Amino acid sequence: MTSLDKLGEFGLIGRIQQTVELTQPSTILGIGDDAAILAPPAGQELVISTDLLVEGIHFDLTFCPLKHLGYKAVAVNVSDIAAMNALPTQIVVAVSIPPRFTVEAVEELFEGVKLACEAYNVDLVGGDTTGSRAGLTISVTALGQVTAGQAVRRSGAGPNDLLCVTGDLGGAYLGLQVLEREKQVWQADPESQPELSKYPYVLQRQLRPEARMDVIHELRELGVVPTSMIDVSDGLASEVLHLCQASGTGARIFTENLPIANPTLEVANEFNLDPIMCMLNGGEDYELLFTVPLADHAKLKNHPDITIIGHMVEKNEGANLITKAGQPVPLRAQGFSHF
Amino acid sequence: MTSLDKLGEFGLIGRIQQTVELTQPSTILGIGDDAAILAPPAGQELVISTDLLVEGIHFDLTFCPLKHLGYKAVAVNVSDIAAMNALPTQIVVAVSIPPRFTVEAVEELFEGVKLACEAYNVDLVGGDTTGSRAGLTISVTALGQVTAGQAVRRSGAGPNDLLCVTGDLGGAYLGLQVLEREKQVWQADPESQPELSKYPYVLQRQLRPEARMDVIHELRELGVVPTSMIDVSDGLASEVLHLCQASGTGARIFTENLPIANPTLEVANEFNLDPIMCMLNGGEDYELLFTVPLADHAKLKNHPDITIIGHMVEKNEGANLITKAGQPVPLRAQGFSHF
Missing domain, CATH: 3.90.650.10 (PurM-like C-terminal domain)
Structure with missing residues (x-):
């Protein structure tokens, strides 16, 4: 078991970065700079959504395995992209991690994130890792693409639909x-x-x-x-x-x-x-x-x-x-x- | 003073949404749907960056006014966009809020967010608000635009530069x-x-x-x-x-x-x-x-x-x-x- 303090933020990011595969053609640059660089294809609109999962509010680590939690954090954001009739393309993931967590535990969480990225064909292109004085928090922001004008809003229903x-x-x-x-x-x-x-x-x-x-x-x-x-x-x-x-x-x-x-x-x-x-x-x-x-x-x-x-x-x-x-x-x- | 519990998440989002102005031409749809819709202009690349500010780690509410905190949460993300040589265009903001906070306190925080949006010419297009069992957490994801090929990375320096x-x-x-x-x-x-x-x-x-x-x-x-x-x-x-x-x-x-x-x-x-x-x-x-x-x-x-x-x-x-x-x-x- 490795303590987070020993590995440090940059060490942790490096370990996550090494195992991330980028498959979306619109991803130009992923993890490792001040920001990721994306090139959305012409004629496409982007959709963006963010969700925060907070320990003690959205999940209980007594019974929620970390790998499942990582998967769920991505899935719930992809669900918002789906609800716009768009296809998910990239996510960024920020986590604040309590001192009781080991590096192995954080990697388990990111295993789930990466599994979801594979399942939904999404690139993990950036994030932030920081400490926490209390519980674990996971913030995911997802981007998706949809042909211009084809995004579906909540507001388009008419009587008899x-x-x-x-x-x-x-x-x-x-x-x-x-x-x-x-x-x-x-x-x-x-x-x-x-x-x-x-x-x-x-x-x-x-x-x-x-x-x-x-x-x-x-x-x-x-x-x-x-x-x-x-x-x-x-x-x-x-x-x-x-x-x-x-x-x-x-x-x-x-x-x-x-x-x-x-x-x-x-x-x-x-x-x-x-x-x-x-x-x-x-x-x-x-x-x-x-x-x-x-x-x-x-x-x-x-x-x-x-x-x-x-x-x-x-x-x-x-x-x-x-x-x-x-x-x-x-x-x-x-x-x-x-x- | 209004309790958050009484107003609820949708009430809070509604109050924030009402006061947000959208000025970026690439913003098609802001707060209020499953995701925001953006139309980046042709020939532009996007950059995306995310940062998490956690109470007790990054800030201490004993001496950090909430309005300043909201401003800073945006500024530090815009700083990452600047570091890519891009211009910031949109942000999404997710907050987890302890029960001790009143609606007025959350609005104070978002006052700072909106001030920064005005200062940097950025649209607040989405977010998430949720409770917290411990401290306040603010997660900001910023998007920016840069002419294709003009993004500046960390990796381009040569000897004598x-x-x-x-x-x-x-x-x-x-x-x-x-x-x-x-x-x-x-x-x-x-x-x-x-x-x-x-x-x-x-x-x-x-x-x-x-x-x-x-x-x-x-x-x-x-x-x-x-x-x-x-x-x-x-x-x-x-x-x-x-x-x-x-x-x-x-x-x-x-x-x-x-x-x-x-x-x-x-x-x-x-x-x-x-x-x-x-x-x-x-x-x-x-x-x-x-x-x-x-x-x-x-x-x-x-x-x-x-x-x-x-x-x-x-x-x-x-x-x-x-x-x-x-x-x-x-x-x-x-x-x-x-x-």
């Missing part, structure tokens, strides 16, 4: 419930073994979410351009309200249509949690929520990764969840606060 | 000494008034450093293109060694030539600190260190903001400080570690 979501919902939230229960058991009895192997699906949803770049590529192949899009980081209800607010519409989503995976449903039942509430207000699923013109219905209705959960309506109708009984219930953003 | 530094050195470090002494006095006797008014110059150097964009513009007007450049954040010695290492050269810098301001010299004397050591190893001056071809000597020798402190030599000569007596002393990087 279909509201679609990728994958399934609520899993990440229930994964967190499992982890927190096992942590309490372990704190009460440090000899106990956490019971995690029963819950692979929801744990993976929580600990190693994926950005839905696959769906962005599939929509392009189908010739479907969303009219509005957002990623589901704070819970479906909150995100539907964001699209409505930005687009000046209302929305109707149908309880029966909300996608939940069987393992997620089972965990919800085990914890006596309402699966609908988990889907609406559980955060961190990192699926994409988007609207398409009604005319695209045929292209998407049988897509295995996309569910049509409702449609947009006039603004004065508001945003409602329609229950099985046909009853409208106003949507409220109860996504978790990070303050 | 003149080594130049802007402004004067050591002030920020001595400002920190003053602040730390006054903090100790105040901690011993909370009734005492800190004695700060005697030290305006070094305190300003520490609390509100400026990026030397002015010099970048002046060099362009003079038709001088540096062969290598870096900003002085960790101390002159460390930065000279970075240029030498990246360029494959040695360097000679002359004690007599090192620029120090009179108020800095006075504080060094008061604290019984060697002014040469303060210039070489005190950090955070955010001046620019660069090399130019010998042929540019006449253009720079009388420049009021630029001092020629030495020149590059062959690598095997190493990097040395030449004392008044003509004695070479090998340069060592003793810049402070942030771990």
